[in-house]
Amino acid sequence: MSSHGDPIPMTSRACGPLRGTAEVPGDKSISHRSLILGAMCIGETTIKGLLEGQDVLDTAKAMQAFGADVTDHGDGNWSVRGVGVGGFAEPQNVIDCGNSGTGVRLIMGAMATQPITATFTGDASLNGRPMARVTDPLAEFGCQAVGREGGRLPMTLVGARAPVPVRYTVPVPSAQVKSAVLLAGLNAPGQTVVIEQEATRDHTERMLAGFGARIDTRETDEGYEITLTGQPELQPQHIDVPRDPSSAAFPVCAALITPGSDVLVPGIGLNPTRAGLFTTLREMGADLTYENERTEGGEPVADLRARFSPDMHGIEVPPARAASMIDEYPVLSVVAAYASGQTVMRGVKELRVKESDRIDAMAQGLRANGIEVEEGPDWWIVTGLGHGNVPGGAVCASQLDHRIAMSFLILGMAANAPVRVDDGGPIATSFPIFEPLMARLGADVSRDTA
Template identity: 40%
Template structure:
């Protein structure tokens, strides 16, 4: 065995049916693990080895090799006996998981084997994937590609075990999410188990008709599509329904009641009842389609590469950057909570802002988008949102999730917020704690992440809270919850963070007062309509400020950019390093300062920058690392731990990418040290931004002054984060192409 192979995790897969064999095949092809296969059916493991699905077969319990991960791909009712037989081969650090569709029964089986003290490596899982064919010969390496894999960690589960399983499933193309065991079984009972039960029942009912051949002969595509799943394995589904009896019966009883209501409406000729049900169903189905299309688009976009050549000449021209993302989120949310019609111009057309729009539509807000880009929002009042008919899918937008969590915590209905794999790994406990003190009720996963289940608050009370970190999102969520609940709050921040929410609330008549590091907020009883022109996004402008600073001969003007002081940490640092940026035509726009920025190439020197700047600079630090790598002398940036919890671990991504390009950069805990190489351009090469747009844009800036082109892998989400990106870079003189 080679050293490279021995470094891989050793995975024992018990059960080489479609799911187990497909996971084995994909793992082996991706070179992510050494795979052993075992199956109770004679000849199956041998066949898997023959097909190249596994590295080695295990013929009996007595010949089990040492392994790091155990994956049980056997029927749910067989989990207990398989676990018991393998118990002597489990180490204290062995990771144990499964692919069963009923997690409660799997946990019960584990307790029968291990008792109440479950192993720390035990993390139940369930891939939402399948195919009509079954067996080892039907194994597909792409079966899990772009499909969900649900992990249901227990309070006893080791985060390292969760992380390892996440890496393995992501290696085979799955999008990993997490939820509680009980919630999983409820969700699967509604979305998988009940549809199978109905399909089996309908086909059985029609098959017992005396003229069933005529019925089936004239059945159209709808019958075929709905009943396709009735061709599934009866034995497997027998086990599933018995194992998940309580959750399935609960949703079945609700469905029976709704079906009786429909039957009564048809009998009485109540057309409005039918239209209401059908309309709600169509809206829910359309939203489901939107979620699938969004996942497909994000998956496709992420895999696209940016090829960036050094700038052929100085960057020149005048550009208006898209509307500010942070302000757009807040403006449309406050417009939805206002009384009357609000008008928002310059709304950010990026993916995250679109996510907030669609979520508000799901909450009953009517939003019209004019051809000229203006958005008109019909407000519903502070507590007038309507209960969504399904969980709100928020993609990778942490701003959408945190701000809407604040709003929804004070609404008179329950709701659930979910996201993609990256969002479901971001910390949400920082939100849960202050909202709970305010009176809200939020439920998170065992690891403190989404999905977020929100129940109506019971007893609201004033809040005096010290924020443990400078976070505009957490601060805004608290303010929005207090606004909707009608209670005052006093918040103290360790350092300044963006104040867009405070400015908009003040514009709408709320009382806010700053007392040192403390903010005192007294909510208004209702909000008037909003009439707003959104300034240009400073974070997007910062990309061009950084690039033009580095490229000789550059002279750019960026118009109507938001220059809120709580966002200008990057500009302050750039000027301190020697950058040449002139601000002109300063004016007020909806409570926000706006200006035109002219930037020209300038030599840079290193400097030291403390934690007090982190809240005002958080999104622009990747750009500053690039600038520091080409400055004269050493630069130090302190207190950047928050960068590990963005769309990616930005500290790690920038460290790896810039080192590959030849930069001298070190990361120690939360601090970054960069030794500049003034007069020496960076090298070219292939870097990976892991789908993070801000990291991709920072590498694009670095590529302006490299010796050879830079290929930025998985950078397609730049197109969703920066509307009009291709036209903008072409207009200013960048040499950037996009490839699949």
């Protein structure tokens, strides 16, 4: 069942060339953070290009529940009148974060050092995901958490009444955990320090600096050390949200595997902590170029042009690159199916605890469609068949995961037989315009009727 209603079975069929401009939605990571930090200012933050997928809308509702005035002005333009650092009100009802692991973990961090109590829940997928990786470091600030067995939602957090700053080493690369700790550190006195051995996406650090927080990152023998000085007075901002590289991945990868395609995806954020997929695709021989490179809102941006690339080859993706493309491995595995030879992906155990076990979900679906996949706890290998040789023809389980659903629909665009997903409903959580956008490019994706 879809996270927001009855299942929506969908089928993707081989199509002619994909051509045109794919204007994907705003970046989901930056959209979440814009709303949360806007709520922690005194004054009005304005946001242009906010992603209006369900995940982000759930975060907007949560900020309203904590006392911020959040207004939708139409066409992706929003404003947030904040309550200041430490100014959250206690919500009257349970905070429902839907399908969003990013939303719930960042919001938990933001409230953890405030003297309020809040209960969090989500859909079946989110309620099955572990939260201890966030609640453990938040406990060091003095926050208490009580949830279901295994540290799962629904969960109640009792914020610290007298928070203390912490020094925390992130055990597994995770921008969500890092960001939760930094957001908690905003209302703690003194300096909160986060150490990560591998750099993860740095939108939180960039945005904190933009809002006026004192934050410093330096490389040490321990790794990347991020120091935040607590209890700042954040200043409201105007934020232009760049377009989401994780959403751009789908039309880009579809163009690479579909004969005759030439697709332009404008205004994509190319933050180096997010652009690992595009680097990997180029190493595989993809005809993928950056045009009109520029800087917008402190983030590097470019227009991506992707053309059909029949001669791609498998590579070993460096494990150190995993953090910069963790959400893109499912669709990368689809491209790998159309490349020649093996594509090896290691250091990716984070995929086991996303909206679904993404390694297992993709391995099952790819095998059903005639692709050989080997897998282990933190690695998987896809043996590609080359252009024109992917059988297709299977029904794949999306497992309430938007990226799994979209990845299998991309697979069907060049397969020899249609590829079906049992439920495309979760796509709305991150890419609500996926279907009409791909249709305008020339894709043949349809909702199945009974």
